[in-house]
Amino acid sequence: MTTEPTTPELTTSAITAKDRKEPAFLFSEKQVAEKSELARRFLDNRTRLNENVDKAGNFLVKRFYNLDHNTYLEGALPAKYKELMGVIASVCLRCDDCIYYHAIQSYRLGVTRAEQEEAINVALIVGGSIVIPHMRRAYELLAELYV
Amino acid sequence: MTTEPTTPELTTSAITAKDRKEPAFLFSEKQVAEKSELARRFLDNRTRLNENVDKAGNFLVKRFYNLDHNTYLEGALPAKYKELMGVIASVCLRCDDCIYYHAIQSYRLGVTRAEQEEAINVALIVGGSIVIPHMRRAYELLAELYV
Amino acid sequence: MTTEPTTPELTTSAITAKDRKEPAFLFSEKQVAEKSELARRFLDNRTRLNENVDKAGNFLVKRFYNLDHNTYLEGALPAKYKELMGVIASVCLRCDDCIYYHAIQSYRLGVTRAEQEEAINVALIVGGSIVIPHMRRAYELLAELYV
Amino acid sequence: MTTEPTTPELTTSAITAKDRKEPAFLFSEKQVAEKSELARRFLDNRTRLNENVDKAGNFLVKRFYNLDHNTYLEGALPAKYKELMGVIASVCLRCDDCIYYHAIQSYRLGVTRAEQEEAINVALIVGGSIVIPHMRRAYELLAELYV
Amino acid sequence: MTTEPTTPELTTSAITAKDRKEPAFLFSEKQVAEKSELARRFLDNRTRLNENVDKAGNFLVKRFYNLDHNTYLEGALPAKYKELMGVIASVCLRCDDCIYYHAIQSYRLGVTRAEQEEAINVALIVGGSIVIPHMRRAYELLAELYV
């Protein structure tokens, strides 16, 4: 006899390509840009710089971008939680552009402000006070997005 | 007329202490330790080292531990997603002990293997190949937990 | 007979809340801002962003800020050395805002320029040439503070 | 009999001071600044801030700068590959100023755009999507340098 | 008239898939394992853990591994320099397993000990004394590989 937990329902694992699909955004990037000036400036600059990267046509970069895109699709986890996980990773690793990108994506998927704050709290406790300046700038964006 | 999105339901923000409560674990640490030898060794070592920290009685450490505990309670986000966020933060910042801790907590809260893998995928794409050795060790634990 | 060192005076350890008190600043933030234009811009921006964070009223953030504040009080170590340690941590982890904050706090507590430079040197040797751009910007601030 | 590889030619190791010499740059910093506005602004700002550091006359900083300079001289590895290695280290550790510095040095030593892109690709795969914003800014510089 | 450098030969950029091919290794992993006990233990452990990852069959992990493999092929830069760049990235980001992997790959491609040391020197100056413990362990491996 064993006391170990039996968890048949937890063990179905394999994530296959067919389980994945594009998430349904509630808002377009254009709508976000119209609502928040900080978001607009970020998105415009990102578009401009990405066009320059695209022009170079480096095929490994293209494949990396493609893989990156696939990572955040609907799958075993809802896309909105994966975008929030992108927020946390970005706060922990302290990249303002990355925080902006994933906070905007989260917003577009219907993540509430309270959820964004809780996600940032996880990053704050894991990453420490060194992430505070990034948290402050994230809150500045949140104040414009959630009015 | 404005095209900006109206999102009243998204703007209720303040997270208060009363909204938070201890999550309901499906499995105890003891059950996890009985199922996985890797988990058992990790938990035993962690307990032993924490006892030594407790003995020192440093009050700032105690307060930090308390705040850390509060961060992962049920709140605006379900505890299970916050533990998964702990996994991502730990993989991105490359701390094996932290990965083990949050992967075990996630398991105890009913997170499936497919969900754990997807969370690790976010960390892999954000953090790059430098996280692969940690991912390998995480998969070693997952293989023991999800049988 | 044993050769091991007997160090009774070193082993009195426990740091208690009562041993801690607010440090006595030689200069106010206002005085620093009047002396250095770089400091003024930093402090103004920090105040503005913190007000926005305060408005959100997230209670875990408040508790983290409170714990952060307590860490740098007078205690077993003089506050001025702990602020300098904040400088080192900030240079090693490469956060300009954090460097500015702790360099200003150190200055306010009477830390000399030579002491600030020596602290930065520890961070330079530990953290390597990747910290040089941050060191340069720190020296720009020091040049305005210590005239 | 042994299957182990015999590699006499690989084992001559010691790098001595005499093997090292200044690399022959194809272009001066002035020429780079005239070609690229982004490079010019970076170089001007760097010069200004370094003059301030020099004025402080901290002898450990001076020695660190000297050692830093020596690391990239012609030696067992051609200087151009070491500057490219500086690019990779800087992208992995995510320091825009450092990326600019080493990308310019690489250009001055005749590194092609394709070589710079491949080096950045190594950093992208090792460091993950968190380095993408830095990669974008690096590509912006490359577009001005390689016309 | 312009003083700007004309560099037609530097501007041919696009890296295409067809320019890339598998590098020609001088030594097999088996030969390396027979020569160095440290390498053997590392390679055995890596194989064991990778088999476990493979068994999970996560398709994003597979694609990441594939992209990772492609990054180090012969291309605009010789594979041996890209493996050395992998060494530098790994020392800067302080991952012992990654250092071992790329140092072994570099050795298999004919990189000399002096070249490995110079590459590590770049990482030491960029990354600072915090990388020294990893450098020490790297030298321990080099001592076994280059006899």
Added chain:
Amino acid sequence: MTTEPTTPELTTSAITAKDRKEPAFLFSEKQVAEKSELARRFLDNRTRLNENVDKAGNFLVKRFYNLDHNTYLEGALPAKYKELMGVIASVCLRCDDCIYYHAIQSYRLGVTRAEQEEAINVALIVGGSIVIPHMRRAYELLAELYV
């Protein structure tokens, strides 16, 4: 009339080589090794690995070691505080070997356990919960050193 603080005594800056001297250790490494088994194992391993590095005779490594040594001499800041700063930098950057080294050096210079704990607290608040596993191992050493 000006409100700016006049701080003549703070502005004497230049740190010169002559101001620096070897610190006076209260305990030898041998005494530390006899008192703490954890310290003994660390010191023995470090010595063994350093002998291997020394044998390679890489002159840039030698110069880096020399500069590293000079950084922690008595100077504008007492050596004991600089060793404690080494502890903080090492906890923030999460390097167990480095923590052990500087905690032992601090102990040898008469730093008390309470001072070590306060220094670690600064690193804990700056670096976040990700440093806790390293803090635990540091406390394990402190428990052996301060009996």
